[in-house]
Each structure stands twice: as structure tokens, then as C-alpha cells.
Amino acid sequence: MKQEYRPDAFPGRQFFFLLAQPPCFVMPGSTPLLLNADLSRRAVVAPPRYEWLASPQAGVDRVMLDRVGAEQARATSLVRYAPGSSFPPHAHPGGEEILVLSGTFSDEDGHYPEGWYLRNPPGSGHRPFSTEGALIFVKLRQMAADETRRVRIDTRNPSAWLFQEDREVCPLYAGAAERVCLQRLPAGTALPVSGAGGAELLVLAGDIAADAHAYGRGSWIRLPPEDRPGWRAGPRGATVYLKTGHLAVEA
DSSP states (O other), X not given: OOOOOOTTSSOOSSOOEESSOOOOOOOTTOOOEEESOOTTSOEEEOSSOOOOEEOSSTTEEEEEEEEEESSSOEEEEEEEEOTTEEOOOEEETTOEEEEEEXXXXXXXXXXXXXXXXXXXXXXXXXXXXXXXXXXXXXXXSXXXXXXXXXXXXXXXXXXXXXXXXXXXXXXXXXXSSOEEEEXXXXXXXXXXXXXXTOEEEEEEEEEEEETTEEEETTXXXXXXXXXXXXXXXXXXXXXXXXXXXXHHHHO
């Protein structure tokens, strides 16, 4: 089934930060910046208001979630491709991780509609584009140097999911330094974020709550290893992207 490009899948115009550094801006050739760069602190960037900043390529905008560096940076972002937009061929010396949130993201190897998860290992390269438009969640330069496996998973395929106790889980990647999955959580279910390596989440549906705060669809949350506030799915349940273990390595 063709997936519709929804530029307002995570709508808004401004950043909202909780326990995080103020918003910063990157221009090509600028000096490095630090945005939510202290991995020992909790960081939250929540809808409904984002600020979409233009990239060096026409038609490609982004919301910066964390960043260390200038244009070539260790970065976590939401990236929005307008219909017909593209990037020139480029390499990823530190790897690239992508979750397609809406529309269809493409490169010379294929077309990836909403729900596809991609990992391009360090040293790989591609020419990304989108004919119909796309919104993607992207992590750059955050992989182990010895990672070599290329990953392509359609998370909308029911066979990619399994039941684990009180939730459904879609495993995406497991390595020595990190584990990545999607989880569908019934209302009130605890998130497994209490491990020693910290956790990072993107709320894909529903909401999650902790410390008397609720965070809905589109909220990005990074929890350092010692931050264990008891996160649970809200009354509507939740679907989340979840990465664990990686912050102990990076800290």
C-alpha cells in the first residue's frame, strides 16, 4: 500500500527543551556547535512546536535534537524531504541510522515507505532522495567503528513483531554497545529503560509519562544511565522507538 507523505506528521514551528541547552543553528562552514551534547543529562525535545531549519540542499529541512559539530556532525535529527528533493552522493564515516516516519525515502538501492528501518554502517555512502516527500528520524556518526552489517527492516510487516510478556516488540538491531527496537505498550506498561547504559526514545503513537509529565507523539527523550524516573505508557498506550545501552559507551 502506498504511504502518504505527511509533512505535519510531527507538526509545529518551534523547539521545546526540558533540562537541555538552548536551541542553536548550523550554517555550512560554521564552527562546531553543542546542542544537547552533555550525555550525562536528560534531554527532551517535544511537539507540538518544532523549528524547521533549512539544510544546505533545497527542499530538505530538519529539526535538530542533539548535535556535536558543524555541518558534518554527530547528530540526531528529524529530516523532512519535500517532494522531488534530494542530497548529492555522500559518505557516512560514522554510519547512519534511519526510521521512516511518513512518505517514502529512497536511495540508489531502493524505496522505503513509512515504517522502514535502515542502518548504513561506517564507511558506506548513498544518494538519498524522495519523489513524493518523506519525514525521517536520523542518527549520524553514532555507530561502532567495527560495525559492518547493512540492515533493512519493514516494521509494518506483522512477522517482524513478537510478543514479550505484556508488550509487542519489533527487534531492529543488537550489538555489543546498543540494542534498538520498536515497542507497542498497553496503557500503564513500564518502559524498560532502567539498564546501566541509558536510553533514547521517540514516541511514535500514544504517549508516555514520568514525573507527572506526559509526552505525546513526536517527543524525543534521552535518559542518561543514572536517570530512572519510572516511565510508563499513558492511558492510550504507546508505540515507541527505543535504543538502550549506547550512552554508557559514549559518555
